[in-house]
Amino acid sequence: MAEITGRDLIAYRTARFFEDGDLVNLGIGMPTKCLDYLPEGIDVWVDTENGAIGLAGPPAEGEWTDPDVVDAGGSVSKLRVGGCCFDSFTSFGYIRGGHVAATVLGAYEVDQEGNLANWMIPGKTAAGMGGAMDLVAGAKKVLIMTEHCDKKGNPKILKKCTLPLTAASEVDYIISELCVLHRTEAGLVLEELAPGVSVEDVVSKTGADLVIPEKIGAMI
């Protein structure tokens, strides 16, 4: 498995946080990639905040599917046998009520206090938060999938977020192409490293203080 790198590695490792039967919400984009890397024997139910449990991905080319079944990005999706639909109010009740085992999202910035910024860059983007604030406040586990640095090479994992927050102190794990970081009472713990990545590599590319344990696990 050593050939898995980059975004695939992030998805591969994130999928290993899921337990069999979990209800999970996967953000649009990289988070949906987790489904490609589910471990054998692990079956999850995909929640979509616009009102369904049991989404099964886009239809194959030429395959009929109901145009009224869409994912949280508005794209037509299949609904698996056993899936169900409900209104948005009920949907967010499940989300805030802690019934979603894990929510997986991307980040503009994330910090060592578990704060997340992923909905607004003042003066640049103004798309709105959609369901992200509710998901991060309500899900049992908040998993952030992110490239370790932005396109210019600046750290995205910081001491303190500078952008407007999506939620405060809610992030549990950060999974990047370099490592897995666990937000604990003691701080941001470097729990696992990607193949060929050293502690020094991670420290040099991270803007946050890290807790470095004696034994660090491997992402694969």
Place this chain on the structure above:
Amino acid sequence: MAKSKVISLEKAMEKVQSGMTVLIPGFVNVGVPEKLIQGMVNKDIRSLKVISNNTSVKGRGIGLLVHDGRIEHITCSHIGSNTETVEKVVAGELNVTFVPQGTLCERVRAGGAGIGGVLTPTGLGTPIAEGKQVVNVDGVDYLLEKPLRADVALIHAWKADKMGNVVYHRTARNFNQIWATAADWVIVEAEQIVEVGELDPDLIMTPGALVDAVVEI
């Protein structure tokens, strides 16, 4: 004998006026009452205060109202699916108040259910919390979010019977069910209109008693 509420689009629009607050459901462009929106465009209704989750996509549904500059203010959770809305907001041509999606549902639900607001953890410690009351219940902080109501709600149904009992379809249900509870005048557009008695009472999602008018698509 249940009285039929089925009327023409023009008749249904008689009570809808410029300057009103309107609840419009839909997620991206699914479950959007496109015919009723067209009815507002036909009547040249303007200066609307819209409460919706988003603004459909460019050139469709709520996007038509955005394109024509018919919206004075919009309360919503997301505009990213419509590039024209983003451009207008960035250019300062459209006023927007962002509300987290779950909070938006709860606020409209409160408006329709006669309660004075809801307490939610969503948005604590974020810009959304600014100026809002924080209420501590048994050691846990919540934001107090106030109810929302409107003059009119425009609803998209899959099936409606002639007295306005409604069944929605798949994820096109989204905001429709709650939006139908929180306005003084509730208009339903339906893909199929059936006779009273044809819908299973256990499966009706919006009671006809809450609906004022039914329009066939």
